[in-house]
Amino acid sequence: MSLIKLRNVITLLTTIVMLLAIISLAVSTPKKHVSAKGKDNDEKGTAVQVLDKGKWAPNTYNSVQQLINNYGENGPKYNSNNAPYAVFDWDDTSIINDVTDKFFIYQIDQLAYKLTPSEFAKVIKLTVPNGPFSGEVKNNNGEQITLEKITRDLNRDYKYLYNHYSGLKGNQPLEKIHQTNEFKDFKIKLYFLYQAINETYGAEVAYPWEIFFVANMTKSEVSKLAIKSHRHSLQVGITDVNLTSPVSMKGDTGVVSVSYTDGMRLAPEISNLMHTFKSNKIDVYVVSAGFEPVVEAIASSPEFGYNIPKNHVFGLRLEKNDHKQFEPLYKNGYPFTYREGKPDLIRSKIAIKKGGKDPIFIAGDSNSDYGNFTELNGIKLGLIVNHLSSGDFGKVSKKAVEQMGKANPKFVLQGVNENTGLWIPSESTIELGTNKDVLLNQELK
Template identity: 50%
Template sequence: MKKKNFLLGLGLTFSLLLTSQGPVLAAQPVQETTSRIVQNIQALDQGKWAPKNYEAIQALIDQYGIKNPSYNPEKKPYVIFDWDNTSIMHDTEEALFVYQINNLAFKMTPEEFAKVLRANVPAGAFSAQYKNADGKTITLEAIASDIESDYKYLYDHYKGFKGENSLEDIVKTDEFQDFRSKMLFLYEAIIGTHGSKVGYPWVLQFFTNMTTQEVQKLAEASNDYSLGDAIRKVTWTSPTSLAGNAGVVTATHITGIRLTPEIANLMNTFRSNGIDVYVVSASMEEVVEVFATNPKYGYNLPKENVIGMRLETNSDGKIIPKYKQNWFITVNHGKTEVIQSEIAKKRGYGPLFIAGDSDGDYEMMTEFPDTKLVLIINRVKDGNIGKAAARATETANNKQPKFILQGRDENTGMWIPSESTIRLGKSEPELLKK
């Protein structure tokens, strides 16, 4: 290594040339060799980027990547991506939750399941918008007791647990229809009433008694199913025959996940240009790893560059319903904290670029002074992310904007070359929440 560095210090590299006397070393300027390397660096595909966004990101890559003569490989820039609804269309964790419900993919006894249902969720009534068909507000205990009863029936009768009925038969029962409607309703009520810091860790606890390998196998099956499923709104209503303590409830979710080729290409382009890529997600770390690292999906991230929520495991390597001690809740300011702790503190500087789509990403988008560019996937939202989107539109004509807004067609899951988005069920593009 010392000899190599000495030769490079002379400003020369050497190659073998054949002469009549045999091979000899011929000096070549380092600048020429570097030039050839730079010519082979991957450039960003135009894809369906809004034109100004494409220009802004390619300029960022050119300025801070290995094309820049002052690029220092010992101090590589790095970038941060959110995962759900940023790197893909829709939410891998929520799709997996629905997949678990539809396939009864649980490994808990009724007693264990009952504890997980209530774990770390404040008791009492949910917010006023979470009412049953009779217009009455619902408490945690009322709906949890109904779900507990449903799960006990399914546990006793479905052969995937200890019963005799196939999944095809069990899903026809009122108990299953009640179970899935009230499970989804409960998740939405927890998020809507107590926020994502309560709801996001809660949903992970249904992996209790699974190993990481089992969770990832389930996640891959869910991903592949959702990638082939249509994008549509699906409504589940619990049967009147099992009104129970909570009454009849209705819950709606959107099916279908889509890859985002432009993001996959951007990640690969960053890496090709000497810029490290990280994902920081509010989903479970091991679940996002499946999508982000498996070559068949095209994102090609190293496992160690995926950061998300974590649960504790027991001595047998099985998940227990307890959030990882002293680990960050990776949403809102928790994303900033985990980036500071796990990346910025070790490197001595913050991220060059950040991409996100929601209020949960706003803090990391705005709390690092080193960040030069922020990409917002336009979901036509209000709140803090709506404020950031408005700022992106106000500064769209700046030579070096800090925020840029990228649109997509939610009916297809594909991007469109515009800052505006076509929302699901609509045909006209929208720029900002009105």
């Protein structure tokens, strides 16, 4: 045989061996293989969204991805006739910080009100009992504060601001108004009053009261203001703010101090999870204890990346007048979306369209979410964004700690660096102002 013929035979045999290897590999290849970043192909060649690992705690990531594998469109437990769904809390779960609280402060800073002084004087007392606040609510001299005293000071301040600010009935620009002691006193005492109501009467009174100040605005006006508020909060640093009212404006209340956390951050891992759920035909809803138009402005706007349909966003609601303007009155017959009110809303507004089924997944961070984590027996997995809660929800977090590393946990934890507003790949959290990661609130140890 000539050398040329021998080479041809060798080439032919090599080609046959390679073809056999390719056929063998194709037969043994699993039904799914990675075809592009973040996606798998099923046996039909359909692209399947896979959760990005981001900064997930590894065990938490695995549990969430397993849920998607089981209940997503290509999973063995998927029901195409009644698609599963997931429910997310918003504040400090889907973002870092509280959008309604930041909106309340932004509204103060912008003096964005459509209230006359007489209307303001009525709104500020709505649903709040007369008399002293709880024993812990005191001025800087240790004196107890009453609703009557602090509202007299605030009405005095608001009347001045109303008559001097060019955005209301005056002619002075906002920058000049901000320098006045009347504005400083107004801002600090109004936020102090909100904290006093929350401390004394709880969220049931405080949360609706905080949003009553949008009275006489339309939903469109609130939404536009909320977008501006969100942009502002996303641009400023996450810091603790401590303010004390001017001595010259002590009035009947005296001098008071307030503290709050400024700044806000998006949660890209939550956004990615929402999109991954939707890509796998798991419907996504938001149920928040925040004001619905304010939450919707960030959850549904393409600008912020979550892209939740507006009719899938639920939060606190107010009544409207004949001109479609908000009234300072909580919507009659509508669930108060806090604690047990959240599962009430899920059953009455969402599950009713899902054959009465509970969500397969919930996400939350605080006592506001306690009802979802204890009353929705049909959930398969509950994600706790770990802000070291105490109280009832702290007990739920403790159950998650006990299940860490075990197969098929009911609850899982995800840690956050509260200084940056970003997740960290751990179940533990780094508290604001510290550099130490902590797994549970000290009260639970």
